[in-house]
Amino acid sequence: MPDRRRFLHYSLAASALLASSFWFRHGLAATASETSMLMRKIPSTGEALPVIGLGTADAFNVEQTPEALRPLAEVLDTLFAAGGAVIDTAPSYEKAQGVVGALLAEKGRRAKAFVATKVEGPEAGIAEIERELADLNVEQIDLLQVHSMKNHKTLLPLLREMKTRGRTRYIGITHHAERAQEQMIELVRKEQLDFVQINLSPGERKAQERLLPLCQEKGVAVMINRPFNDGRLFERVAAKPLPDFAAELGCSTWAQLMLKYSIAHPAVTCIIPATSNPAHMADNIKAGSGPLPDAKLRQRIAAYFDA
Template sequence: MEHRAFGFTGVEIPVVGQGTWQMETDDEAACVDALQRGIDAGMTHIDTAEMYGSGAVESLVGKAIAQRRDQVFLASKVLPGNASYAGTIEACERSLRRLRTDRLDLYLLHWPGSHPLEETLHAFKDLRAQGKIRHFGVSNFDQAELSKAIAIAGPNEIACNQVLYHLLERAIERRVLPLCERHGIAVVAYSPFGSGRFPDPSSTAGKVLASIAAARGVTPRQIALRYLLRRQPVFVIPKAASAAHALDNAAAGDLRLTGEDLARLDTAFPLGRDRGVLPTL
């Protein structure tokens, strides 16, 4: 599994991690097994949030990482509605209890909300000073929102922006990704398979994806993950509700694509026009 530095933090983590959105709708035992098999395969970055299943997914993750906490780079998120100064502190404490741990490696504001960002970032810094989080960042922030967060927090403080990014949705490449590159901010791609929008294998683009996968003896999903990782700040967190799916995702961590492969994918899945907004699910 390839590792790279998580932005300016310098912390080396795997390029392929594990997402847990909507895991509360899946079989719990199978999900715990998938997460544990994923850790075994090198996917030690696990991402969750207080929103997922109203805390149920954090509890599930807590079961999966029991006795293995030191192997994991653990991330969670605070809901915007809870992101006042006091609310952020309290939300973090709840997440820590559900996750059965005394610290998070990364804590994110799930999306921009109505509470002043100054309050949220102040709480993040105090949580870090208390040893309850190691790093903090944001999620679903567009260029203007991220620039504001950087200005408020100061340089080398916003460690990550977690955003929607997949073959059929490359909007972050226009403004957000370049901004993150300039500031040493990690980009974590959620829903890297499009959350139900994975390319149709009978489409022209889907056939290109399938042909590259066949030539390399891998799956189209592995090619899709690897394509997103072609720029240094990017990490991916696909969800897997079964061990087989987790292992398939992990295999993308050691895959390499040629310049020709990348050019063919660029043509098959064009960037599209600049809509001036950051898409979310």
């Protein structure tokens, strides 16, 4: 897979002139990083969340050594310094959940975080969720989700019980593939959910057809995963300059353009690109402020990646 650093470097160089021309032409001295991050409300409560969050699959699956934890701590601090909050993890991410818990326990980070995790499998029960709470060093999980909708008939009642007991504030379901969306649509129609988590990107757009409009109708928050299509979108644009319209959105990198594509959908509450690199975290954050593409420009972005 191409190294994202090369894309960042190339995109910055290719678009610097366009971006600076746009800002000066419109009399805007501030950069995206100097403006407030966009917030979106969770429909079931009205609580506002910052749109840019953090996924931890693979990225946080490390041994808890000072050398391994140092850049991950910087990733979290970069997120929080910009006003971000959402961190998504899972026990199936091997060491990642424990790493998140260890880092949140330091330097007052827990108070700044909206922590989402998952349960799955027929063996899952209250005892497993209590172990997750211990792993994360929290008394209450912000969002507890049925991972990939596995065993949802058993687990959703359990999650509701945990919500009633005050062990989680919100409940939801997740998946990472378009093939699962019919089942997710069925559950959104039948169940009382606070969140769904699903994939959306300029390269994977199926969620926009039926699932996202249904979430808007039912008042369900939407968390977006795989906004770079597992890195494949960077391969599509290898060595290509950003399109001219990227500057109109304040985007200086491909990552920012991809993220703004998903954030711009009105059903989307937040997006959780995974990274272990502080520079990538800082780059992702810039997509959370400034102008967003309208429907026509989103179509142009999708067409650009299709081409």
